Amino acid sequence: xxxxxxxxxxxxxxxxxxxxxxxxxxxxxxxxxxxxxxxxxxxxxxxxxxxxxxxxxxxxxxxxxxxxxxxxxxxxxxxxxxxxxxxxxxxxxxxxxxxxxxxxxxxxxxxxxxxxxxxx
Amino acid sequence: xxxxxxxxxxxxxxxxxxxxxxxxxxxxxxxxxxxxxxxxxxxxxxxxxxxxxxxxxxxxxxxxxxxxxxxxxxxxxxxxxxxxxxxxxxxxxxxxxxxxxxxxxxxxxxxxxxxxxxxxxxxxxxxxxxxxxxxxxxxxxxxxxxxxxxxxxxxxxxxxxxxxxxxxxxxxxxxxxxxxxxxxxxxxxxxxxxxxxxxxxxxxxxxxxxxxxxxxxxxxxxxxxxxxxxxxxxxxxxxxxxxxxxxxxxxxxxxxxxxxxxxxxxxxxxxxxxxxxxxxxxxxxxxxxxxxxxxxxxxxxxxxxxxxxxxxxxxxxxxxxxxxxxxxxxxxxxxxxxxxxxxxxxxxxxxxxxxxxxxxxxxxxxxxxxxxxxxxxxxxxxxxxxxxxxxxxxxxxxxxxxxxxxxxxxxxxxxxxxxxxxxxxxxxxxxxxxxxxxxxxxxxxxxxxxxxxxxxxxxxxxxxxxxxxxxxxxxxxxxxxxxxxxxxxxxxxxxxxxxxxxxxxxxxxxxxxxxxxxxxxxxxxxxxxxxxxxxxxxxxxxxxxxxxxxxxxxxxxxxxxxxxxxxxxxxxxxxxxxxxxxxxxxxxxxxxxxxxxxxxxxxxxxxxxxxxxxxxxxxxxxxxxxxxxxxxxxxxxxxxxxxxxxxxxxxxxxxxxxxxxxxxxxxxxxxxxxxxxxxx
Numbered sequence: 001x002x003x004x005x006x007x008x009x010x011x012x013x014x015x016x017x018x019x020x021x022x023x024x025x026x027x028x029x030x031x032x033x034x035x036x037x038x039x040x041x042x043x044x045x046x047x048x049x050x051x052x053x054x055x056x057x058x059x060x061x062x063x064x065x066x067x068x069x070x071x072x073x074x075x076x077x078x079x080x081x082x083x084x085x086x087x088x089x090x091x092x093x094x095x096x097x098x099x100x101x102x103x104x105x106x107x108x109x110x111x112x113x114x115x116x117x118x119x120x
Numbered sequence: 121x122x123x124x125x126x127x128x129x130x131x132x133x134x135x136x137x138x139x140x141x142x143x144x145x146x147x148x149x150x151x152x153x154x155x156x157x158x159x160x161x162x163x164x165x166x167x168x169x170x171x172x173x174x175x176x177x178x179x180x181x182x183x184x185x186x187x188x189x190x191x192x193x194x195x196x197x198x199x200x201x202x203x204x205x206x207x208x209x210x211x212x213x214x215x216x217x218x219x220x221x222x223x224x225x226x227x228x229x230x231x232x233x234x235x236x237x238x239x240x241x242x243x244x245x246x247x248x249x250x251x252x253x254x255x256x257x258x259x260x261x262x263x264x265x266x267x268x269x270x271x272x273x274x275x276x277x278x279x280x281x282x283x284x285x286x287x288x289x290x291x292x293x294x295x296x297x298x299x300x301x302x303x304x305x306x307x308x309x310x311x312x313x314x315x316x317x318x319x320x321x322x323x324x325x326x327x328x329x330x331x332x333x334x335x336x337x338x339x340x341x342x343x344x345x346x347x348x349x350x351x352x353x354x355x356x357x358x359x360x361x362x363x364x365x366x367x368x369x370x371x372x373x374x375x376x377x378x379x380x381x382x383x384x385x386x387x388x389x390x391x392x393x394x395x396x397x398x399x400x401x402x403x404x405x406x407x408x409x410x411x412x413x414x415x416x417x418x419x420x421x422x423x424x425x426x427x428x429x430x431x432x433x434x435x436x437x438x439x440x441x442x443x444x445x446x447x448x449x450x451x452x453x454x455x456x457x458x459x460x461x462x463x464x465x466x467x468x469x470x471x472x473x474x475x476x477x478x479x480x481x482x483x484x485x486x487x488x489x490x491x492x493x494x495x496x497x498x499x500x501x502x503x504x505x506x507x508x509x510x511x512x513x514x515x516x517x518x519x520x521x522x523x524x525x526x527x528x529x530x531x532x533x534x535x536x537x538x539x540x541x542x543x544x545x546x547x548x549x550x551x552x553x554x555x556x557x558x559x560x561x562x563x564x565x566x567x568x569x570x571x572x573x574x575x576x577x578x579x580x581x582x583x584x585x586x587x588x589x590x591x592x593x594x595x596x597x598x599x600x601x602x603x604x605x606x607x608x609x610x611x612x613x614x615x616x617x618x619x620x621x622x623x624x625x626x627x628x629x630x631x632x633x634x635x636x637x638x639x640x641x642x643x644x645x646x647x648x649x650x651x652x653x654x655x656x657x658x659x660x661x662x663x664x665x666x667x668x669x670x671x672x673x674x675x676x677x678x679x680x681x682x683x684x685x686x687x688x689x690x691x692x693x694x695x696x697x698x699x700x701x702x703x704x705x706x707x708x709x710x711x712x713x714x715x716x717x718x719x720x721x722x723x724x725x726x727x728x729x730x731x732x733x734x735x736x737x738x739x740x741x742x743x744x745x746x747x748x749x750x751x752x753x754x755x756x757x758x759x760x761x762x763x764x765x766x767x768x769x770x771x772x773x774x775x776x777x778x779x780x781x782x783x784x785x786x787x788x789x790x791x792x793x794x795x796x797x798x799x800x
Contacts, residue, residue: 020761021177023761024169028166028767031162031767034771034775038774041778042152045788045789048792056153072150076154076157080158083773084766084769088762091762095758
């Protein structure tokens with residue numbers, strides 16, 4: 001019979017809200033460093049969002065090219081979103097099995113009712 | 121076709137130099153577009169994470185308050201604050217330290233457990249978040265009149281101010297600042313005072329003191345005790361045995377009657393009373409039992425004998441009496457048999473002699489009023505039509521008992537009245553008179569009165585049953601045995617008695633235990649004797665204070681010179697604090713700030729009990745709220761972890777895209793330049 005096993009590293013579980021919010025704060029700090037880097041990069045190039053979009057939509061490119069670009073952007077966007085959603089749902093599963101693992105379960109005690117011996 | 125991140129087919133672009141444009145440029149442009157898209161996505165997630173972290177912090181603050189309310193001492197047994205040189209250590213991580221300033225006075229710093237500060241210098245209190253610097257004018261709170269800062273755990277820090285150097289001038293908002301002269305710190309019944317703060321040399325930090333709390337509940341106990349003195353008395357049992365010729369009547373029939381009559385009564389006495397009786401018996405060196413027997417075999421003989429017994433250790437009162445009866449019954453039987461031989465037993469009496477004793481009775485501690493109930497005669501007679509049966513006496517006494525019981529029922533006795541009647545019956549007893557007219561041979565009228573005292577532990581009904589049963593038995597023995605009547609012809613019988621008048625005590629109802637009853641009055645005299653003045657509440661740390669329901673930074677006041685405009689900032693605060701205030705803060709438990717109330721009701725949507733209606737929760741209410749808070753925190757904890765992995769995943773893609781762009785940096789830059797300069 002097929003058995004599905006799932007390994008969970010409970011040492012990585014963050015039960016404490018302090019640990020969880022510390023981890024999230026650290027992730028935000030890291031992200032902000034990169035955001036700053038990209039912003040700097042764009043600023044150095046004199047980036048202008050509107051003009052960039054107008055450029056991509058311009059008649060210089062064939063409609064096939066533009067269509068391809070839109071499709072590519074759409075795919076990228078979908079892929080990006082679904083990657084994040086997958087990551088989140090994996091985490092959600094981990095959290096729910098973690099809380100199952102960490103919660104105390106009642107152990108059913110063996111019944112003390114005596115069975116008839118048959119030699120009544 | 122979906123609109124992707126603003127990219128549409130609008131067509132208002134003049135082309136760049138076609139010769140310079142290539143497929144590569146287009147791809148690079150798309151990468152840039154991706155970068156923009158990722159940027160907004162990442163910023164959105166970061167915003168969410170920041171928000172939930174803020175909520176978690178606020179919830180943790182509230183849980184801290186709930187813990188203080190639940191476990192914090194409502195009153196101190198001993199001082200918990202410490203003075204180390206010029207530092208004062210308070211509860212829950214709060215502290216205060218003084219430094220001399222340049223003007224011969226002192227500056228000081230109030231600290232919380234997280235390192236946030238409230239710094240006093242130059243007649244201004246400056247809230248400073250941990251690890252940052254601030255502009256005193258932007259955030260400073262001017263010291264002008266007495267003010268009290270209430271910390272999260274309910275500690276009150278009152279700053280008493282001296283006279284300002286120059287009075288406050290409301291036309292240009294100048295002047296009005298004053299020195300802090302003394303600081304009073306109180307929490308519940310602990311308090312301390314720091315005097316001469318404005319004089320570096322003279323400043324004195326007083327030692328913290330504890331004052332005994334006055335507990336309104338303890339000062340009104342619901343019960344008290346009173347001493348009950350019980351006179352010496354006897355538990356007497358009379359048995360009428362109709363000339364029984366069997367000695368077993370003594371140690372079997374009669375002894376069982378004795379024990380069955382008194383077992384319940386003795387066991388129903390309060391433990392205190394039983395102990396008092398036992399102690400008295402031990403002190404007297406024992407207890408005596410009198411046995412008596414009327415015999416009519418041959419000549420009439422009366423046998424009487426007294427036996428004395430000592431209680432054993434560990435015996436209960438009933439065990440001791442049971443043992444005394446069981447031993448004496450055999451001794452008495454043997455004593456009578458040794459003298460008498462053949463026997464005709466008419467009656468046996470047993471008196472168990474209980475000594476005088478006193479015990480403590482529990483009574484309500486409320487005010488008592490004594491009322492009285494009048495006495496009542498109960499008479500009954502019956503024509504027996506010449507009945508020749510002595511059993512008619514018992515029949516008549518049963519009738520009369522039913523009549524007495526019905527009279528008692530008609531009195532509608534409350535518990536308090538029952539107690540009063542019982543006390544009367546125990547003290548003065550109850551007398552019943554019997555009359556019997558007999559026409560057998562010589563006409564005789566027999567009249568006898570019998571008095572019985574109720575014994576504590578006996579119910580009123582049981583007492584009257586005993587009195588009737590015993591007096592009827594005695595009446596029969598009197599006629600049949602003492603008066604030697606023999607055959608009888610009863611014409612009529614009558615009985616009369618007086619249900620005694622009695623007084624009884626009525627106690628006012630004890631004060632109902634009100635929900636959220638007032639807690640002990642714990643306030644230290646330093647707090648009671650000083651006005652709090654303007655009251656500011658800690659709102660998340662020493663660096664955030666609420667005054668009048670809003671943060672101190674947001675205080676604004678109507679300009680006294682121009683009623684149409686509002687003054688905010690430092691001058692707004694000066695206007696707010698320019699007048700003296702005599703407000704009092706009288707809580708002893710943590711309270712909720714406006715910000716916290718808003719978070720609970722608008723963001724977390726947690727409903728909570730709040731009888732006060734203004735966030736001053738009782739400890740019980742805090743405990744209820746805490747459960748919801750912990751649930752909310754667990755939820756946020758989970759969603760914060762989800763957001764974190766999403767952010768981490770988003771950053772991977774973000775990073776790859778950035779790498780791609782920065783690898784082609786020169787190309788992209790020149791493309792951007794072209795776009796900027798050429799696209800109209």
